[in-house]
Amino acid sequence: MINTTATIAGVSFKNPIVMASGTFGFGREYGRLYDVSLLGGISGKGLTLHAKAGNPGIRVYETPSGMLNSVGLENPGVEAFLAKELPYWETLDTARIVNLGGNTLADYVLGAELIQRDADARLLAGKPAVDMIELNISCPNVKEGGIAFGVKTPAAQEVVRAVRAATSLPLAVKLSPNAEDIAEMAVMCEAEGADAVSLINTISGMKIDVRRRRSVFNNLYAGLSGPAVKPVALRMVHQVSRRVTIPVIGMGGITSAADIIEFIMAGATVIQVGTYNFMNLRAGSTLVEELQQFMKEENISSLDEIRGIV
Amino acid sequence: MATVISNERLAEGVYHLAVEGGNSGEMGQFYMLRAWGAYPLLSRPLSIHQVNDNGVEFLYHVVGEGTEILAGLNPGDPLELEGPFGTGFPQVEGKVALVGGGIGIAPLYYCAQKLPGSDIYLGFSREPFRTEAFRPLAAELTVDVGGLILDSVDFSAYDHIFVCGPHPMLKAAQLKGSAPDPAGKHPDVYLSLENRMACGIGACLVCSVSCKDGQRKACADGPVFLAEEVLFHD
Numbered sequence: 001m002i003n004t005t006a007t008i009a010g011v012s013f014k015n016p017i018v019m020a021s022g023t024f025g026f027g028r029e030y031g032r033l034y035d036v037s038l039l040g041g042i043s044g045k046g047l048t049l050h051a052k053a054g055n056p057g058i059r060v061y062e063t064p065s066g067m068l069n070s071v072g073l074e075n076p077g078v079e080a081f082l083a084k085e086l087p088y089w090e091t092l093d094t095a096r097i098v099n100l101g102g103n104t105l106a107d108y109v110l111g112a113e114l115i116q117r118d119a120d121a122r123l124l125a126g127k128p129a130v131d132m133i134e135l136n137i138s139c140p141n142v143k144e145g146g147i148a149f150g151v152k153t154p155a156a157q158e159v160v161r162a163v164r165a166a167t168s169l170p171l172a173v174k175l176s177p178n179a180e181d182i183a184e185m186a187v188m189c190e191a192e193g194a195d196a197v198s199l200i201n202t203i204s205g206m207k208i209d210v211r212r213r214r215s216v217f218n219n220l221y222a223g224l225s226g227p228a229v230k231p232v233a234l235r236m237v238h239q240v241s242r243r244v245t246i247p248v249i250g251m252g253g254i255t256s257a258a259d260i261i262e263f264i265m266a267g268a269t270v271i272q273v274g275t276y277n278f279m280n281l282r283a284g285s286t287l288v289e290e291l292q293q294f295m296k297e298e299n300i301s302s303l304d305e306i307r308g309i310v
Numbered sequence: 311m312a313t314v315i316s317n318e319r320l321a322e323g324v325y326h327l328a329v330e331g332g333n334s335g336e337m338g339q340f341y342m343l344r345a346w347g348a349y350p351l352l353s354r355p356l357s358i359h360q361v362n363d364n365g366v367e368f369l370y371h372v373v374g375e376g377t378e379i380l381a382g383l384n385p386g387d388p389l390e391l392e393g394p395f396g397t398g399f400p401q402v403e404g405k406v407a408l409v410g411g412g413i414g415i416a417p418l419y420y421c422a423q424k425l426p427g428s429d430i431y432l433g434f435s436r437e438p439f440r441t442e443a444f445r446p447l448a449a450e451l452t453v454d455v456g457g458l459i460l461d462s463v464d465f466s467a468y469d470h471i472f473v474c475g476p477h478p479m480l481k482a483a484q485l486k487g488s489a490p491d492p493a494g495k496h497p498d499v500y501l502s503l504e505n506r507m508a509c510g511i512g513a514c515l516v517c518s519v520s521c522k523d524g525q526r527k528a529c530a531d532g533p534v535f536l537a538e539e540v541l542f543h544d
Contacts, residue, residue: 025513029530032511033392045515053518053525056543060508060516062351062375067508074515074525226351255348278352278508281342281392 002295003302006040006270008247009170009195011131013040013095013270016260016303017287020251020274021046021099021134021174022071026085027092030277034285040270041095044085046136048100049107049114051077057218061207066228066253067275068205070217073101078111082118090128099174100163101136102149108135108159112166119169133169134249135160135194138176138201150176150201153188160192172196172249177203177229177236186240186248198249198272199240200233226275227253234266241267241308255279257287257294267308312391314383315364320439323372324413325381327356330365332391337421338398338472338502338534341366342510343380345389350376355507355529357417357474358394366391369416369440395510399500399534404469407431407497409483411459411475415440417502421472422447429468433459433475460486466495473537474502484537499537503528 004015018041019027026044027036036042054074061068076084081098089096098115102108115130122129137159138150149159160173173189175182177200186197202223207216215221233252241248250268254260255276263271276283300306312331320326332341335358342353354376356368372381383389399421406428408418415432422428422444430448432441434455441453452462460482465471473483480501487499505517505528512530519528520541526532 023509023514025515029509029511029513045513053520054515056520058506059518060352060506060514065349065351067351069508069514069516071515071518074518227348275351278514279344279348281509281511 001301002292003304004291004295006303008172008249008269009132011095011170015040015288015291016264016268016270017284017291018043018095018097018249018270018272019277019284020272021136022069023274023277026081026088028088030281030284034282036284037093038288039094039284041097041131042089042092043097043099043134043272044081045075046073046099046101047075047078047081047111048073048102049078049111051075051080055217055219058216061216061222063205063207063224063226063228066224066226067278068207068217068222068224069202070219070222072219078114082114086118086130095131096128097132097134097172098130099134099136102159105159105162109162109166112163116167116169130169132172132195133163133167134172134174134198135163136174136201138174138178151179153180153185156185157188157192160189160194164193170195172198174201175199175240176201177232182236183239183243186244190244190246194246196247196249196269197240197244198251200229200236200252203229203232225253227255229253230259234262237263237268238266238310257290260287260291261294261298261300261306264303265306265308265310269307311388312365314385314387314389316385317381317383319381320369321437324439325370325372326359326440327368327370327380327383328365329367329389329391332366332393333361333363335361335366335394336398337401337424338417339394339396340510340533341368341391341393342395343368343389343391345383345387346376346379350374352376352508353390353392353510354380355510357502357533358420359416360420360423369413371413392510396529396533397531399472399502401425402470402498405467407463407468407471409433409459409463409471409473409475411479414475414479414502415444417474418472419444419447431459431463433457458482465489465497465499468497471497471499472502473499480537481542484540484542487537500534501537501540502534503532503540505533
């Protein structure tokens with residue numbers, strides 16, 4: 001019997017495969033293609049307190065083995081999510097993670113408070129609630145907030161501390177590879193009471209249209225993801241997991257069971273799958289199956305056996 | 311998994327691909343196609359040219375690495391096909407004009423099959439293609455090379471006008487459709503939009519379209535929109 005389970009701050013994951021924010025909507029669309037309850041968890045589309053229209057202009061550009069995106073956190077806002085999307089999540093048997101972004105410190109706190117209040121009411125009514133907040137301090141595609149909080153540790157500390165005070169839900173902080181020192185950032189998160197850190201968000205990148213002599217993106221820079229970033233992500237997960245005692249949620253270019261195992265061996269407790277969802281619309285179900293098969297072939301009976309082994 | 315039945319070159323950079331598998335879909339819907347491994351990263355959305363018992367057919371223009379790989383496919387080659395996706399053209403009653411520009415004629419062939427008796431307008435900047443296939447399906451067929459096909463369409467003569475073509479043509483169709491008509495006739499103008507996509511199913515929000523009622527998704531709410539709903543920014 002192969003054991004793929006993992007636990008973070010009391011939240012159980014039937015397998016380590018979590019769908020990454022921004023690549024999976026709120027699961028409904030993929031739910032038409034396969035049973036998303038097969039997954040370990042879903043991190044929903046990044047939310048801000050108020051609805052956001054996102055960035056104008058080109059929003060995606062392919063690179064060798066990667067993809068630049070400049071969606072700019074288009075989302076319906078926290079309240080619309082709680083009213084319209086969470087009832088769908090209730091029907092799923094998978095860990096429910098809300099990814100929370102913000103423009104200002106107050107936005108983050110108010111967003112977290114709304115989610116907390118909703119979770120309290122749901123738990124009181126015996127209904128499934130949000131299992132975890134993933135705090136996004138690292139979106140490179142929004143002008144205010146986002147990455148501004150995610151690069152310098154003191155700025156990030158202020159947000160993590162304020163949100164920690166606003167919610168008792170398990171809290172993961174999603175870190176940016178563009179941080180001045182990602183390990184130091186993770187250590188700060190742990191000290192401020194975060195229950196996990198997830199990494200990496202996209203790497204700030206650029207594409208120039210040489211004929212038009214300008215960046216293809218209105219925002220100049222965009223976030224790089226996909227297999228191209230995997231070596232960097234893996235190194236950072238390895239580095240960070242050695243510096244903190246809280247679980248690490250690893251992500252960056254995962255497209256196979258072997259990739260998942262690499263991240264677990266580097267120290268990740270669970271992993272997230274992002275860009276691969278676009279390369280293979282059934283990525284979730286494919287990976288769940290492949291992971292079982294891979295572990296069988298490699299005689300790995302439990303992920304605990306190999307976690308952080310390298 | 312699907313299989314290539316035929317992949318015929320019609321004009322400079324324009325191909326007609328017939329695929330076995332995926333034999334469903336409505337007018338104006340699309341499939342995501344992929345005939346490669348990890349690179350290019352994204353699958354390519356192609357609108358349905360025709361659906362029949364054998365499978366589905368597409369017309370495409372080679373514009374980048376993905377479509378270049380598609381152009382190299384031979385009968386018997388495998389490819390991945392996901393779909394049909396999107397909200398296409400509505401099934402309508404009344405007098406219909408189908409107006410296509412260049413590769414924008416692709417989704418209109420299936421419309422012509424589903425809406426017999428439509429007038430069909432096909433415009434090309436250079437070499438025309440597939441025009442003879444449209445002829446038996448049209449009440450009247452107008453082909454223009456080098457001009458502006460919209461100039462041939464009397465909007466007041468129709469109840470519904472379906473348009474697919476390059477961006478400036480869609481904007482022009484919106485403008486023409488919204489112009490006051492002395493006879494008081496106002497056709498419903500539907501535009502099929504093209505946009506970069508990552509997932510094709512409404513999850514990634516890469517293909518957002520600005521509409522009067524806010525941001526909508528070209529892949530799921532569209533690609534077909536009522537012209538009056540769309541806000542063109544450029």
